[in-house]
Structure formats: C-alpha cells, structure tokens
Amino acid sequence: MTRATTVRAVLAAAVLLVSVLITLTMSPRLGLDLQGGTRMVLQAEDSATAEADRESTDRTLEVLRRRIDSLGVSEPTLTRSGEDRIIVELPDVQDPRKAAEVIGRTAQLSFHAVRGPGTEQETGKDAGLTLPDEEGRPLALGPARLTGAGVKDAGASFDAQQGAGWTVALDFHKGAGRDWTRLTGEAACHPAQDERRRVAIVLDDRVISSPQVAPSVGCNVGLPSGSTQITGSFGADEARDLALLIKGGALPLPVEIVEQRTVGPTLGAAAIDASARAALIGAAATALFITFVYRLFGALAAVALAAYGVISYAALVALGVTLTLPGLAGFVLAIGMAVDANVLVFERAREEYAERAGRSLRSAMTAGFRNAWSAVADSNVTTLIAAGLLFFLGSGPVKGFGVTLAIGVLASMFSALVIARALTEIASRSRFVGDYREVNGIARPGRVRTWLARRDPRLFRSPRRWLLISTALITVAVLGIVVRGVDLGVEFTGGRLVEYSTSRPVDVQTARTALAGAGFGDAEVTTAGAGDLSVRTGDLDNHEEHALRAALAEEGGHTTKVRDELIGPSLGDELRRNALIALAVAVLVQLAYLAVRFRWTFALASVAALVHDVILLVGAFAWLGRTVDGIFLAALLTVIGYSVNDSVVVFDRVRELWAKARRESVTTIANRAVLQTVPRTVNTGMGALFILAALAVLGGDSLEDFALALLIGICVGTYSSVLTAVPVALTLEKRAKTPPPARKRASGRASGAGAKRRDPLDNGARV
Numbered sequence: 219m220t221r222a223t224t225v226r227a228v229l230a231a232a233v234l235l236v237s238v239l240i241t242l243t244m245s246p247r248l249g250l251d252l253q254g255g256t257r258m259v260l261q262a263e264d265s266a267t268a269e270a271d272r273e274s275t276d277r278t279l280e281v282l283r284r285r286i287d288s289l290g291v292s293e294p295t296l297t298r299s300g301e302d303r304i305i306v307e308l309p310d311v312q313d314p315r316k317a318a319e320v321i322g323r324t325a326q327l328s329f330h331a332v333r334g335p336g337t338e339q340e341t342g343k344d345a346g347l348t349l350p351d352e353e354g355r356p357l358a359l360g361p362a363r364l365t366g367a368g369v370k371d372a373g374a375s376f377d378a379q380q381g382a383g384w385t386v387a388l389d390f391h392k393g394a395g396r397d398w399t400r401l402t403g404e405a406a407c408h409p410a411q412d413e414r415r416r417v418a419i420v421l422d423d424r425v426i427s428s429p430q431v432a433p434s435v436g437c438n439v440g441l442p443s444g445s446t447q448i449t450g451s452f453g454a455d456e457a458r459d460l461a462l463l464i465k466g467g468a469l470p471l472p473v474e475i476v477e478q479r480t481v482g483p484t485l486g487a488a489a490i491d492a493s494a495r496a497a498l499i500g501a502a503a504t505a506l507f508i509t510f511v512y513r514l515f516g517a518l519a520a521v522a523l524a525a526y527g528v529i530s531y532a533a534l535v536a537l538g539v540t541l542t543l544p545g546l547a548g549f550v551l552a553i554g555m556a557v558d559a560n561v562l563v564f565e566r567a568r569e570e571y572a573e574r575a576g577r578s579l580r581s582a583m584t585a586g587f588r589n590a591w592s593a594v595a596d597s598n599v600t601t602l603i604a605a606g607l608l609f610f611l612g613s614g615p616v617k618g619f620g621v622t623l624a625i626g627v628l629a630s631m632f633s634a635l636v637i638a639r640a641l642t643e644i645a646s647r648s649r650f651v652g653d654y655r656e657v658n659g660i661a662r663p664g665r666v667r668t669w670l671a672r673r674d675p676r677l678f679r680s681p682r683r684w685l686l687i688s689t690a691l692i693t694v695a696v697l698g699i700v701v702r703g704v705d706l707g708v709e710f711t712g713g714r715l716v717e718y719s720t721s722r723p724v725d726v727q728t729a730r731t732a733l734a735g736a737g738f739g740d741a742e743v744t745t746a747g748a749g750d751l752s753v754r755t756g757d758l759d760n761h762e763e764h765a766l767r768a769a770l771a772e773e774g775g776h777t778t779k780v781r782d783e784l785i786g787p788s789l790g791d792e793l794r795r796n797a798l799i800a801l802a803v804a805v806l807v808q809l810a811y812l813a814v815r816f817r818w819t820f821a822l823a824s825v826a827a828l829v830h831d832v833i834l835l836v837g838a839f840a841w842l843g844r845t846v847d848g849i850f851l852a853a854l855l856t857v858i859g860y861s862v863n864d865s866v867v868v869f870d871r872v873r874e875l876w877a878k879a880r881r882e883s884v885t886t887i888a889n890r891a892v893l894q895t896v897p898r899t900v901n902t903g904m905g906a907l908f909i910l911a912a913l914a915v916l917g918g919d920s921l922e923d924f925a926l927a928l929l930i931g932i933c934v935g936t937y938s939s940v941l942t943a944v945p946v947a948l949t950l951e952k953r954a955k956t957p958p959p960a961r962k963r964a965s966g967r968a969s970g971a972g973a974k975r976r977d978p979l980d981n982g983a984r985v
Contacts, residue, residue, distance in 0.1 A: 226640035237532035246535045249293045249542035251484040255309040259477035262302045270302040277470045293540040298786030327366030330359040332416040351428045363401045368394025374457035384457035386448040403440030405431045482745030496916035500909030512564050513659030518641040519560040526556050526633035533625045558902040559634030562590040565898045567660050579652040593870040597863040601627050604804040611800035666897045678885050681945035688942045695837020702840045707847025709789040713756040717781040720774025736769035823947035824865040827938040831861045834934045849924045857931030864939035871895050873959050880958040884951050903936050
C-alpha cells in the first residue's frame with residue numbers, strides 16, 4: 219500500500235472504532251413520538267405592564283421556546299391552550315423539576331445606578347427602589363436604565379485568573395450597549411469605594427451582582443458592552459442557568475405551573491417496528507443495487523455506506539440530538555443519498571478506463587477520485603451552507619434539521635473519500651481484480667452509458683420547449699394551491715386537545731387505527747397520566763367530537779371526557795418566520811457561492827430549479843389533499859438540499875467540458891455534459907428510491923406522507939436538474955457576455971501546452 223492509502227485506512231479504522239464505542243456505550247435521546255416525555259401546563263397571569271391575553275401568551279410561548287432550546291432539549295412541543303395557558307412537552311428530560319424551575323422563572327433583568335446606602339423606599343417620578351445587595355446591606359437604587367431585552371448574548375465561564383469564580387459575560391445590542399457605557403461612565407465619576415461607583419444588576423427584584431466600576435475606567439468613559447461580566451457567588455449550574463435565562467429573554471408574563479405529568483409516545487410499538495423493518499429492507503436493497511451495478515467496487519461502497527451509518531449515528535448520539543421517527547427516516551434516506559459520491563467516482567473511473575486504452579484499473583480509480591472531487595466538494599459545500607444557516611437562523615425543529623443535515627453531509631464525505639477510497643485502492647492493486655472485468659465493475663461502461671452513446675439524443679435543440687413544460691407544471695401546481703388549498707396540519711393551525719378515560723386499557727396504535735377508521739387520520743394520540751388517552755387534532759365541532767369519542771369507546775368501553783380545550787399552533791408565527799428567513803438567506807448565500815465557483819447564469823439556473831421543485835411538491839400535496847405538517851417540512855428541506863446537489867453535479871461537468879472546448883457552442887457542451895452525468899443521476903436516484911419505496915409501503919401510516927413527499931421531490935428534482943436548470947442556463951447564456959471558463963493548468967512536473975499527466979504506475983522509463 220502507498221503511504222496515503224495507509225493513512226486513510228488507519229484514520230478510517232480509528233473513527234470507526236470510536237463510533238462503535240459510542241454506539242455501544244451511549245443511549246440516544248428519543249423524541250416524543252418514540253419515547254414520550256414530560257408535559258407541563260403553564261398558567262399565564264396578568265402583570266403590571268401586560269394583560270394575559272392571546273397575544274401576550276404567544277410572546278411568552280416564544281420566549282419559553284428559546285429557553286428550552288438553551289436547556290439542550292431539542293424537538294419540544296409548545297402550544298397555547300385557550301387564551302392564557304401554555305402546554306409544554308419535553309422529550310427525554312432527565313430532571314423535570316429543574317426544567318420546570320428554569321422554564322417558569324420570570325427572569326426580569328434590569329440594570330440600575332446605585333444612589334448610596336438604602337434607607338427607605340423613595341417616591342416620585344424618578345423613584346427607584348431599595349434592595350439588599352449580595353451581603354444583605356440595603357442599597358438605594360435609581361430607576362432601571364436598561365433591561366434584559368437589551369442583552370444580545372450571555373454565556374457562563376470560569377474566571378480562574380481573577381479568582382472571581384463562575385461569571386456570566388454579557389454582550390449588549392447596539393443601543394443598549396451605549397446605555398450601558400453611559401451608566402458605567404456616570405458611576406466612574408465617583409471616587410473608589412464610594413457606593414455610588416457601583417452598578418446594580420437585579421434579577422426578579424433581587425440584586426445578584428453590584429460590582430464597583432474598575433478604577434481604570436474614566437469618568438463619563440464607561441465600559442464597552444463586550445467586556446461586561448456579572449460576578450457573584452455562583453456555582454457552575456447557577457451561572458449556566460442565569461446565562462440561559464438572560465439569553466432566552468424575560469417572560470412578558472409571569473407563569474405558574476399548574477400541572478405536570480408524564481406522557482407516552484405518540485407512536486405505538488408496532489408502528490416503530492414496521493418503520494425499522496422498512497428502513498432495513500430499503501437500505502439492504504440499496505446495497506444490493508449498488509453491488510449489482512458496480513460489482514466488487516459496489517460491494518466495497520456498500521461497506522463504506524454501512525460505516526457511514528455507524529459514524530453518523532454515533533455523532534448524533536454523542537451530540538445529544540433528539541431522534542424522532544421522521545428524523546430517523548431521513549437518516550436512513552441519507553444512506554441512500556450518501557452513495558452519490560461513490561457513484562460519481564465510479565462513473566468518472568469508467569470514463570477514464572474507456573477513453574484511454576491500456577490504462578490500469580488503479581490509475582483509472584485514482585483519476586476518478588481526482589476528477590469527481592470538484593463536484594463532490596461543491597455539492598456538499600452548498601448543502602453545508604444551508605445546514606449552517608438553518609441552525610444559526612432557525613429555531614425548534616428547523617434548527618434540529620440543520621444539525622442532522624450537517625452531520626450527514628460530513629459523515630458521507632468521510633465515508634466516500636476516506637473509507638471507500640482506502641478499500642478501492644487496496645482492491646485495485648490486486649491483479650485478479652484488474653484482469654477480470656466482470657469482477658471489478660469499472661472496466662465495463664455500463665448499460666445506460668452504452669445506450670446513450672449509441673442513441674446520442676439532442677436534448678437541447680430547443681431549450682424553450684423544456685421551459686414551457688416546466689412552466690406548465692408550475693401552473694398546474696399553483697392552480698392546486700389556489701383551487702384546492704393547502705391542508706395545513708395542527709402544528710400550523712392549532713386545533714383541539716381532548717383527553718379521555720376509558721374503562722378498558724387501549725394502546726396507542728389501536729386508538730390510532732380506530733380513529734383513522736372513523737375519519738380522523740391526522741389525529742395524534744398519546745397516553746397521559748394513569749392510562750388516559752390524549753387526542754390532539756384539528757378543529758372539531760361537537761358532532762365530530764362525539765364521533766371521535768364513539769370510535770374510542772368501541773375499543774376501550776365506557777369513555778369519559780376528562781379535558782377539552784382549544785390549542786394554538788406548535789409551529790408559531792415566530793418559528794415560521796425564522797424558518798423562512800433562514801431558507802431565504804441560505805438560498806442567497808448558495809446563489810453567491812455558485813456564482814463565484816461557476817457562473818452567475820449557472821447559479822440563477824440552480825436556484826430556479828430549486829424554486830420549481832418546491833412549488834411542484836407543495837402543489838402535488840394540495841392536489842392530493844395531503845396534510846402539510848412538521849413531517850412535510852422536514853421532507854421539503856431534504857428536497858431543497860437534493861435539488862441543489864443535483865444541479866451542481868450537472869453544471870460542474872458543463873464547466874469542465876466547456877473549458878476543454880471553448881470554441882464549441884454551449885448548447886453542444888451542455889448536451890454532452892447531461893448525457894455523461896445521466897448514469898450517475900439514474901444510479902443515485904435509484905439508491906434513494908429503494909429506501910423511499912420501502913418506507914412508503916412497509917413503514918405504515920406514520921411515514922407514508924414523509925416517504926410520498928420525498929418520492930415526489932426526488933423525481934421532480936432529478937427532472938429539474940436536467941430539463942429545467944440547464945435550459946434556464948442556456949437561455950441566460952445567450953444574453954451573457956462573459957467568456958467561456960478558462961481551462962485548468964496541468965499539474966505535475968511536465969511543462970508546455972501539450973503536457974500530459976503521468977500515470978501513477980508509470981516510472982517514466984522507456985526502451
């Protein structure tokens with residue numbers, strides 16, 4: 219083995235060993251649908267500044283969501299109940315009492331000037347208040363100069379150098395930062411050790427810190443916002459809790475926990491088992507397909523895919539990502555899509571082997587990895603850009619999807635470029651593998667490539683024809699959205715939460731089946747408390763509620779209604795707004811990246827194909843009358859990533875071929891590039907379709923819509939990357955004045971215009 223192959227093999231073995239250890243020793247954090255969790259009901263109360271109405275309660279809910287994200291609890295469910303109650307459901311919470319304490323605190327933070335030792339409560343326009351400091355001595359405080367709303371970020375850290383122990387560092391927004399500088403500058407005008415040189419930081423009417431402004435700070439100069447620290451007798455947990463309370467924001471309304479109980483999973487054991495079997499069957503079918511197409515090297519790629527599954531699962535567990543059923547299904551789907559990098563390499567190796575007679579298998583594989591690198595890198599970088607922006611700008615399930623997507627991309631690149639490459643390099647050194655074409659799977663061009671080479675179709679003789687077809691499809695989709703409407707799920711619209719007590723125990727799966735038979739297929743059922751059933755569904759009138767109760771009574775005997783209340787959406791306005799902002803920014807950044815890496819025409823064409831795919835998927839669900847809910851949102855985000863990935867692969871080949879033949883028309887180049895990338899597109903798509911078909915047919919009702927959305931999305935994305943993105947780019951190129959891309963300079967020691975890259979197995983000797 220070469221030194222590079224040895225390094226790859228050792229690195230792959232080390233990462234796999236660590237991943238296996240994590241998998242065997244750490245338990246995953248499961249979501250509400252798989253394991254259940256803790257449900258808390260919070261009662262919002264009037265305050266001196268706000269009334270506990272629907273609007274104030276919704277604002278309080280969003281602050282609670284930020285706090286829960288800071289607690290490390292992913293995929294929570296928060297809904298407004300009635301006008302002034304909030305239902306919080308937390309998956310896999312280790313200490314519900316601590317969570318309840320942090321969630322329920324008001325966290326009204328304010329910053330005050332110290333007027334001197336406290337005597338009695340002041341009155342009047344500029345009256346402050348008198349509170350004891352950390353040591354119990356009363357301080358007279360001025361009115362609040364700024365509040366926690368001005369804090370941009372907060373973090374806990376241990377200060378070992380100054381001996382201050384645990385502190386909380388604050389960073390203010392721009393306007394609040396100026397107020398803080400002014401406040402500390404006024405305090406600095408008083409002499410050292412004077413009480414008036416202190417600044418009091420008050421949390422919920424308690425002075426948590428009242429530090430002296432340092433002697434080095436000049437009068438009316440003040441402290442910049444980024445250097446502010448809250449010091450006090452904090453322990454590690456107190457400092458972290460305080461930081462997340464400040465960062466999450468103050469609650470607009472005080473809340474009181476009026477109920478806390480354990481809830482069961484929304485999916486029954488039978489549904490989970492069926493989904494697991496479907497995932498295994500789909501993954502096995504993908505492995506068999508890739509082995510059938512690429513023989514031995516396909517089998518090695520299947521081994522690398524299995525390693526990818528172990529690595530990415532270990533990363534999800536180690537980072538504490540909450541695993542829900544759609545998330546796990548997406549994780550399994552990523553196994554099918556992770557084969558894409560291997561397919562790219564194998565197809566490029568087939569081209570190298572066919573174009574240069576007498577070339578060795580090993581050098582063809584080396585060239586395949588080298589030539590596929592730019593397409594693999596660009597497609598994955600664009601996906602990582604989207605994942606990062608979804609994480610930093612999104613919230614709730616959108617943020618969680620960003621984490622899962624980024625882990626999947628990085629793990630797939632590692633499995634393809636390190637594990638699969640090490641395995642194929644070792645295999646390609648074997649004379650037996652190189653001599654027998656039926657064994658290695660690379661020395662034969664493949665049926666799809668052979669058929670295309672024989673037919674040589676002219677796809678883009680008239681690009682406008684394909685654009686008219688795409689426009690017609692978009693028109694049909696928009697008509698479906700307008701005429702049929704989009705059936706938004708409970709997460710978007712809110713609905714009704716009803717709890718029932720039955721005389722006979724009923725498991726969740728039986729209840730779901732009974733309700734689906736009665737026409738309530740979108741109902742979400744969980745166990746609540748001592749065997750009660752909790753049903754969350756859309757708007758119900760009294761007649762429909764009686765029908766729902768009767769359906770449960772057929773399985774559970776005498777059924778009594780315990781609770782009945784209206785609930786708001788769990789995917790509220792702020793979460794949806796953040797998701798849309800994150801998506802818009804991600805698309806713009808991807809557009810800029812592709813414009814720099816390729817051409818602005820290619821970038822606009824890729825984004826046009828993405829928009830085309832989104833509209834068609836939403837329109838298809840509108841025409842089919844399917845529910846658009848949180849599961850659909852996860853599928854839509856997956857389709858967006860797949861669409862850009864596909865377009866990048868096609869345009870990477872266009873750029874490469876055009877640079878080699880700059881005098882040829884871009885239409886001819888595009889046609890050739892598409893025909894060369896079709897085998898990769900077909901084989902990658904088939905790998906994903908095997909898994910999706912298994913999930914749709916065998917995964918049960920819980921994954922049917924998810925699998926259907928992805929089936930539609932991948933088919934539409936495959937079509938648009940060729941027959942929408944390329945025609946758009948060709949149309950734009952007719953008006954563009956930019957020259958063709960420059961050809962890359964040949965690397966290596968050879969020089970001159972005709973220099974060729976030396977075969978790695980060629981030592982240069984000649985006779």
